[in-house]
Every structure is written in C-alpha cells, then in structure tokens.
Amino acid sequence: MVAQRGRRNGAKRTRSEAAPDADNAPTAEMPAVTENGTDPEIRARSIPEAAVARLAVYLRVLSAMADQGATTVSSEELSTAAGVNSAKLRKDLSYLGSYGTRGVGYDVAVLVGHIERTLGLTRQHRVAVVGIGNLGHALANYGGFPGRGFPVEALFDIDPDLIGVPVGGLPVSHIDDIPVVCAERGISIGVIATPPPAAQSVCDRLVAGGVQCILNFAPVVLQVPEHVEVRKVDLAVELQILSFHVARRADGEANGRVIDEGSVAGNGVVVP
Amino acid sequence: MVAQRGRRNGAKRTRSEAAPDADNAPTAEMPAVTENGTDPEIRARSIPEAAVARLAVYLRVLSAMADQGATTVSSEELSTAAGVNSAKLRKDLSYLGSYGTRGVGYDVAVLVGHIERTLGLTRQHRVAVVGIGNLGHALANYGGFPGRGFPVEALFDIDPDLIGVPVGGLPVSHIDDIPVVCAERGISIGVIATPPPAAQSVCDRLVAGGVQCILNFAPVVLQVPEHVEVRKVDLAVELQILSFHVARRADGEANGRVIDEGSVAGNGVVVP
DNA sequence: CTATGTGAAAAGCTTCACAGCT
C-alpha cells in the first residue's frame, strides 16, 4: 500500500507527469512531495509535461529569431510563431520564473538560456541507435541529431553484414554488445528503430547498459523498469488518428450536420 | 475542506500519459458540444483525442491476439498488454458503445471491427510523401505503410536527379506538381519529410491539392487553414523532453532529495 | 499605456468504486 501524499494548497507547487501527445511510459509512479517554491532547480520538477514539450518548440522559434537579430519578443509574437495562444505561452514561461519585462516583453537571449537550462540542454546526452534499417540509417545520418547536444555515439544491428560497417562515420556494433558498449560510452538515450519483435529484447539490453531514456519507433508497448523514461513515436498511430478525423468530418457532413460555432445552449438530447 | 479519500484498492502502477496535443491545429477551438448517447456515428465526435490515440494501440494489440487465436479478452488482459490500466481501457471502449459481455469480456473480432470503423479504417486513405531524403526513403519503402489502408500513392522531391526515379516502386514527381498529382490521385494524407525551410510551401501545395491531413516531420510550425488536420512528429522535441527528465532526476539527486518510491523493483542501474 | 505574471474559473482526462448483466 502506498501512502500517497498529496497536495498542498494554495501554492503553485504541484507536480505532474503526463505526456504530450500519444502515450508514454508504462512504468511510473506518483507524486513525491515537493516543498518549496523558490529554488529554480527545484522548480523544474513541477513543470507540466505538456508545457515541457512546448518549451522545446519555443526554444526553436527563439533560436531562429535570435539568428535573425531579434533581441526581444512579446508573448504575442512568440506565441503566434509557436502556434499557441499568448496566455498559454506566458503561463508556460512563468514556470521558469519571471524573466520578462512588463510593458516590453522577453529578452530573446535570456529566455533561450533559461529554457536550455530547464530542459537540461547544458549537458550532453549521448545517443545510441539500434536497428540500422531504413529508419535507423536516416537517424544515424542525422549527424549529431537535432542541433547539438545529442551526439550519436553508438550504432547497433543484428545483421552480420552490417557489423563494422561505418554509417554516418560510426561503425555498427552487434546488438549483443549493447550493454557493454553503452556502459563504456556513457550512452544515456537509446533509440529503438528495430522491427517490432526485437524491440523488447533490445530495450532490455539498453537498460542493462545503463540507458535512462528510450525513444521507441517500434510499434510495441515496451516494458521497462520504473525510472527509465520511454517516449514512443508511432507512425501507425499517427496515421490512424488522422484517419479518425477524416472519418469524423465525413460523417458529420454525410448527416447534414452543421457545426455551428455560435454558442450552443442546451442541445436537446435526443431520445435514448 | 474535505478529507481526501482513502483509497482502498492496492494500486495500479501505471502512470499516465495523456495529453491532448502538444501542438496542433493553430486555428480555432474545438467545437464539441455533442450530446451523444445513441447514434454511433455521432458518438465518434465526442471521443477524447487522448482516447483515440489509445484505441489505435488497442487495435494493434487485439490484432496480434486474434492472430494467435484468441477469441475473447478481458479488460484486464487487454489493458495490461496495451500498457494502461483497466479502468481507462474500459472507459475508452465505452466511447464506442457497449460491446463487451459482462462477466465474460470482449469478443476480439467484434472489438477489432468497431475500433476500425471508429477510426475510419474501413476507408482507404491514400498517402503522399514529400521529401525523398533519408527519412522519406524510409517512409516510402514502408511499402504500403502501417498494415494496409494507407497506400502510398505519390512521392515528391525537388531534386532533378530524383524525378522519375522509382522508389519503392513509385516514381518521384516534382514538388511543383503536388497540387495536380494529389488532386488526380485523391490523396488525403500528406507526409512532409523535407528540410525545414521547404515545409511550409510544401504544406501549402498539399492543401491546394485537396489534402485534408498532414503528418509533419519537419521541425516547423505549419500554418494551415482550419479543417486541415496536422500532426507533427518532432525528433528534437522528443529528445529534449527526455533530456528534461534526465536533468530533473539529476537535480533531485544532487540536492540530496530522495524520490522515495513505494515499491521499487530491482534493476537499479545507478548512474554516478 | 503596454505587456507580463497569475489567481481563479473552466475544460478535459483519469481514476474510483459499484450497480447491473451474464
């Protein structure tokens, strides 16, 4: 039985855990009381997961703006460029602390710095890619992954013909060596791009190698020990979600239903 | 303030996920109001987006079970296989209607049918892939995409050397022809796998070609007219979210804070 | 007068727990 603790009141301190879009780690746990509300390092724990995903987007937009010479932005400008509304943007940024100037806006460089620090981008996160097929190739050739900060330091496959062959400048190792190689090279993020049947066993080896986070492209629900963070990217799911929207729309039209956006009051419920 | 409830059941360990879009249609808000209740066609409109994503996962798990000869499943079995808890699973399935049998469980085949219908998988959704680089190649070679139902019917790139070259059995067309070709072939889903700078213009052409949904792999916030559904897959964002969790964890340790867990399993890969 | 930062209200999701079929 776990004595769940929870809540406090009035204050902004709450913790959360959730995922942005689709789905997330099957593991997981709960709260873990957090007191205090001043230390910026601690603050990070309470940022809603959904906000974290957006911070990454803001960061990219801000970087682009900085490259174009912008030195300040208003919440309005930034939110538009990031595709969200300004209230949400301000709320998100407020999780970092108060780094804007009322009546003026935010200093681009300062904001970039704070977001990077919050997202842990001041550290390097070495990446390993497992499964050097079409997708794995693409990922390996990403050459240093998004921006910098995520250097690909190991590649693995099971195909004997690939072992030792350099892809994107890095030789491919055998998946049996995952635990050893990952531990040696201090890999912290493992990317799984294998066929579905291999995914779980590869995942287990990555975990054995000390990998803390996994980005899973295989359409499989991975089983991981708690404290290993998993994010999945599932093409089939994405397409099916789109399919759902097409169908929904089509049905609506077929039924001659008009989505009137005025204020719909109490839609009469039709008989059960 | 009322006291908090006491719980009683032992717990379920699963964390959740959830979360609506991390980004998405920048346009207006959701209509919603729909009073469902009876018509299954109408019901679809009211299914939470988060549930839709999970339905796709259930579908995959169910298909696998069916292949292994299973004819019925309980919410417990299915939920475990899908990595969610049973209450959530039952709630999700209830959006489809009542297709289980109390005291028994769900008929696999029946459930597969209902989910497919709900997700609009009884229709075909023709797909176009734009940007035949590493990733585009991988996608094009997926050969008919996830399962069936999403045939790739057009490929586009801007590189003259690629035009006309068959990739995965389909010749590449020039991006200038996107509107015409998409309209001709009845493409409903466009996949953007181009470099960031090209994404928006490609998107505009897809929309001009009548494409209703876009799956965007380019790290760019797309601007689309309302009623065009966009989903994005952003590698950089995914990695940065993982980075955030690593950082959060590290900070916690650095501060001597112990995230006391109720039940901790074995594999404590402690990373110094 | 302008644009941030934020309680507070609203909306959305998930979990609980149990009535109701089989």
Next chain:
DNA sequence: AGCTGTGAAGCTTTTCACATAG
C-alpha cells in the same frame, strides 16, 4: 462469482481577465 459500463470524484491543463510593474 465475475466483469463490464459508468456516474462521480480527483487531478491536470487551458483559458480568463486583471492587478501590477515598467
């Protein structure tokens, strides 16, 4: 007995709207 289906409770996230700082 067993398991689904679901109102209601509990949380989280989003949106409002306004006091406040510059």
